[in-house]
């Protein structure tokens with residue numbers, strides 16, 4: 001992954017995170033709840049691509065999460081490769097009350113790994129946990145799939161807010177931790193704070209859409 005610095009010091013990092021999953025699993029509402037604390041009971045399918053930037057404080061560093069949302073339905077989606085380009089994190093969402101959306105997870109993972117790096121930090125999200133009586137996918141099944149695929153896992157509800165912020169924060173913290181480990185393990189930058197890369201200027205990733213994550217470290221140019 002390449003880095004670049006900018007003069008604007010308003011944030012230390014910018015991480016691109018994508019929301020993916022079948023239509024109507026609640027991607028847009030997860031983003032609305034996280035970014036604006038809003039919920040839309042009758043939201044329509046996303047058409048094209050939307051993104052929202054949310055500032056977060058991780059270990060005293062100001063991080064901007066740029067969260068991208070698109071339609072689950074192919075016919076409403078924009079160019080796939082552009083959507084994934086430069087993503088360093090992903091929320092892979094299914095609806096716990098519709099088993100079919102859980103079955104689609106393998107296909108979404110394939111698409112994610114086709115268009116972005118294999119090591120993009122990913123959390124499997126079982127949304128609509130408030131629909132207890134309609135549940136079709138157990139928590140244990142979700143956990144097992146996440147473990148098998150090496151993903152983080154959480155059940156959320158955009159309706160009652162459960163775990164919504166936690167799911168986004170899990171991804172952002174892990175990206176930050178990988179970045180920190182990379183910096184700490186670098187001889188050249190030994191004992192320096194991650195934000196001190198680029199001669200103390202702000203570090204923004206991804207810079208050029210060609211970012212890649214490596215296991216146990218993160219970035220190469």
Ligand SMILES: Nc1nc2c(ncn2[C@@H]2O[C@H](COP(=O)(O)OP(=O)(O)OP(=O)(O)O)[C@@H](O)[C@H]2O)c(=O)[nH]1
Nearest residue numbers: 024025026027028029041045046072128157158159
């Ligand atoms: N009960 C419940 N309903 C939810 C929740 N999240 C979303 N919904 C509802 O599910 C429907 C679809 O939500 P969206 O956020 O539009 O789903 P989406 O995944 O963005 O859909 P596409 O844009 O078509 O891909 C809407 O009617 C929401 O109100 C939730 O956590 N609980």
